[in-house]
Amino acid sequence: MxxxxxxxxxxxxxxxxxxxxxxxxxxxxxxxxxxxxxxxxxxxxxxxxxxxxxxxxxxxxxxxxxxxxxxxxxxxxxxxxxxxxxxxxxxxxxxxxxxxxxxxxxxxxxxxxxxxxxxxxxxxxxxxxxxxxxxxxxxxxxxNPKLWSLTGHIQIGAGYDSNVGSAPGTFIHEVAGPITVDKESSLFSELDLRQRLQYSSTDEWRFFGGYRLRENRPYSASEYLRHRVTIEGGAVRSADLWRLSLEPSVTKSWKDTDEESREARVALNGRYRLNPQLFLMGFATVSRLSYDQNSENNGDFHVAGAGLAKIIDVTGKPLTMTATAYYLTSDQPDSPAGDMRSLGTDVTLSLQLRPGFNLNARLGRIGRDYSCRSHPAGCNSEREDTQWRSSVGGSYQLQDRLRIEPQISHTWQESNMDQNEYERTVFKVSVRYDFATWRR
Incomplete structure (x- = not known):
């Protein structure tokens, strides 16, 4: 209604x-x-x-x-x-x-x-x-309730990346000997394919499993094709005022044909409706990452956060405003910078101009410092980073299951160490097609 x-x-x-x-x-x-x-x-x-x-x-x-x-x-x-x-x-x-x-x-x-x-x-x-x-x-x-459903989508995009390798924005010298790092821009294309099979045993319980395939190719001198495959599953418990989900997943990445990284993740997400326009959210994630070429970055990562989402009427158009704060820690025994400690915030806005036509914006900040406690003597935890992320975009429904999504984003990172500073601007236009839902 x-x-x-x-x-x-x-x-x-x-x-x-x-x-x-x-x-x-x-x-x-x-x-x-x-x-x-x-x-x-x-x-x-x-x-x-x-x-x-x-x-x-x-x-x-x-x-x-x-x-x-x-x-x-x-x-x-x-x-x-x-x-x-x-x-x-x-x-x-x-x-x-x-x-x-x-x-x-x-x-x-x-x-x-x-x-x-x-x-x-x-x-x-x-x-x-x-x-x-x-x-x-x-x-x-x-x-005639349908207990099983299969949903999915395919999304194809193309755009421009001003710093495809997130290279430093300042000249690097005398860091473990002479180093030359080039900041390289590139056109790129990407593919995102996702499907999920869901079983609804009751109105309150849902169980799901699926996969997601992502491919990204920058067209530059250092051209490569990156694949990411995710296998996911989980359960959702819903009631009148709240929703709780547990979502484990495994992701593997390849750069061209060489395996690059692996991630095992478990995410817990909750939402509680305080009133029809105000929602309280909470989330926690535990991840284990391992890298083939940069093994010093291997470790466990923990995120915990909370936020509020509010629906506001703007001249008859619904505006959804979401604000979250989170704390991230890591346990990386071989990291030369030590374990990471980060405090981040995000604010997102989504305005529905009319059904099928949304505008959105996002601004986020995360500050990182490092600790060498329980690390070898060679660890140096003096590094401090501050990263800002912003984006604006939209979504326009062309047909019943087809929509176009343009977006421009900008990321810049400040650091007390030159080699960790960079700026990056990405402009992308994607076309998304949602498959017809199969039910049984």
Whole structure:
């Protein structure tokens, strides 16, 4: 049920002469509209529920109260209010679809189908007909639940990288003898293929497994092809207010035909809904990385963090703002710089201009220092780095399962050691195609 449906309900308010004689006035429409914009349907329900005896049978009241009851899970109360509404307004097709959804939640599927058929026979406008089609698909899934589903996508991109090797932005000299490092720009192409098989044992539990193949090729003098293959799995537990997932994965990387690195990872992610517009998030990751050519970077990495996500209404368009903070530590016995300790923050914004058209932006900062505790005498932990990352981009849906995603990003790293400083700008345009979902 969308906010648009709620607003439509507000537009069917009838003159006060249709109201019953009451001792309490119906709450002001402006205040109800504001609560709807905030998606605070519980407050709307709490405000109108005590007035049902006085206002039952008033289409204005029944439409608003019925939708609020539906959105808050009071499906029985919703059917009573919406039945009264469609009895008085038999051409109120949105009201009939809301009533059909309430009956579907109560598992009264025959009544749901009958209401959908009534709407179709009336030949309503296309948007109403599309809503009826979507509701019927949901009804079919409820009647014949599909336990297995296979999803996936393929994404092809191309762009320009100003510093394909993340080379230092300053001249390096007298570091273990003469060294020459060239900052090289390059065009590049990339491929991302992903599929996931999911089993839903109940509405609360889901189990999944899948793979992801990524390939990146820069077209420069030092041309190479990098492959990354990830095998992943996990479980998701969902409830009304929270969601928790455990996601182990294994990734192997090759540079041309030579194996480059391996990573084993376990991620734990949680989300709790504080109110309809505010979410609390938490995450933790444990990774073990090993490198064939740079074995001094081998080690275990641990990340723990938390954040908030808030949905804000901007002139009728939803803006999702997410802020996270995290702490990263490493255990790298052979690292000449010691173990890493990092504190990072990220802020992302995503604005939906219209369905299928989003704009997004991101700004992040991470500060790193190093510790030589429990390391050999040759360890030098004086290094300190600060890295900034920013990006802007968008996503535009061309067709039902096809969209284009341009993005420009900039990374710059400052350090007290010249060889660790660099800047990098990447411009990329990707085309993504989502495969049709297979269900069984």
């Amino acid at each position: 969308s906010i648009q449906v709620f607003f439509v309900a507000l537009l069917v308010i009838l003159p006060a002469t249709t109201m019953s004689q009451t001792t309490q006035p119906l709450p002001q429409i402006d205040s109800l509209r504001q609560l709807a914009e905030q998606q605070d349907f519980q407050q709307v329900y709490d405000l109108l529920e005590p007035l049902e005896y006085e206002f039952a049978g008033n289409p204005a009241y029944d439409s608003i109260f019925g939708i609020a009851a539906l959105r808050t899970g009071n499906h029985g109360r919703a059917t009573w209010a919406l039945e009264r509404l469609v009895l008085l307004e038999p051409e109120n097709h949105r009201g009939k679809l809301s009533l059909a959804r309430a009956y579907m939640e109560l598992k009264r599927y025959s009544r749901t189908q009958a209401l959908i058929n009534e709407v179709r026979l009336a030949e309503p406008p296309p948007r109403i007909m599309q809503a009826a089609d979507r509701l019927e698909l949901e009804l079919e899934e409820r009647r």
